[in-house]
Amino acid sequence: MFAGAQDITQARFDRARISAVIADRQPDDPLAILRPHVLQRTAHSFLRGFPGQVSYAVKANPATDILRTLVGAGVTTFDVASVAEMHAARQALPNARLHYHNPVRSASEITQAKALGIASWSVDRMSELDKLGQLTPNTQVAVRLSLKRGGGAYDFGSKFGASPEVATDLLRAVVARGMIPALTFHPGTQCTDPTSWADYIAACAEVAQRAGVRLAALNVGGGFPAFPRGGRTLRQHLFETIASATKAHFPDQPPQLWCEPGRAMVADAMWLLLRVKARGDGVLTLNDGLYGALGEWRDMPVPARQTALNQQGHPVTGTPQPFTIFGPTCDSLDRVPDPWMLPAGIADGDYILISGAGAYSLALVTPFNGYGTREVLNLDSMAEPAGQCRPAG
The missing domain is CATH 3.20.20.10 (Alanine racemase)
Known part of the structure; x- marks a missing residue:
């Protein structure tokens, strides 16, 4: 298997394990997902x-x-x-x-x-x-x-x-x-x-x-x-x-x-799993933001990708539309500068998986407003989800 295909297969396998975490645990705090x-x-x-x-x-x-x-x-x-x-x-x-x-x-x-x-x-x-x-x-x-x-x-x-x-x-x-x-x-x-x-x-x-x-x-x-x-x-x-x-x-x-x-x-060595706290008209408030692991988004385009998942861990459906992203703090500046394109069907309690978030994310987290704590989940220590086989290589 050539490198590009191996990367894609591994990413699919890892997403299946994350979907299982969502379905089993319904995590309410931000998760940092390590991919050793x-x-x-x-x-x-x-x-x-x-x-x-x-x-x-x-x-x-x-x-x-x-x-x-x-x-x-x-x-x-x-x-x-x-x-x-x-x-x-x-x-x-x-x-x-x-x-x-x-x-x-x-x-x-x-x-x-x-x-x-x-x-x-x-x-x-x-x-x-x-x-x-x-x-x-x-x-x-x-x-x-x-x-x-x-x-x-x-x-x-x-x-x-x-x-x-x-x-x-x-x-x-x-x-x-x-x-x-x-x-x-x-x-x-x-x-x-x-x-x-x-x-x-x-x-x-x-x-x-x-x-x-x-x-x-x-x-x-x-x-x-x-x-x-x-x-x-x-x-x-x-x-x-x-x-x-x-x-x-x-x-x-x-x-x-x-x-x-x-x-x-380290960029692709860690993903972030964030939860939608509230949805407004074209606005999402997440359980993490610029005072947390999204701090670098304020200053430059970050090479990361967002995938919306529902509370069963399945992809959210709907035509992609722009959403303004706010973090959980009381500061109105806790806002990602550019909108994220996410499915129209995203709702309160759903999740956003951010891949490619291993660099300048955890290193920038602050305790402002009492936020900042998060679990680091090691994917390699998890059991394989039902029906999934670990990729070779």
């Missing part, structure tokens, strides 16, 4: 397909089950943005390699990070390099580069990253202080343009040449899209573009390549 088998398969696709080493960006989903599943799949390096994420990674794998690539830190955070044994740091300004002080031998410092170009759903360069001129000076300073030199960049989240990576790699080579520095490592960031048109074929094309660009621009001694997927790694 999908996460393992995605991790393998990065570990086997990317032309270098892979780290996981913990910020996308720091759930314990997510981290443990990744470790079981062979991931041993984690990109951490805070001390709390360092501890989470260490709990999942005590000897994990940690990359602290949030380039802005307090003095106390640096002290705690040093005690936890960071293997790679990033900087985008001289003052942050000065803050690091004396590092242990063989510690890598990656200068974060930012270019004025689009390509992602939103631009990470507006907050982080040095211009090529500043990056050149920083790279020289890293070497002068006896640290292992590297460069890193991020093309922007949900980036589907291969030339973004190619352009950044070319710029990194130029910065290194101007600085007179031989790079030990080049981190090509995250930004890999979840659910792009072209699916796994596009991801493989991105990997091939990264490999060929690195070979072209670093022909003699290419640096060790790293990537740090977050969204692309």
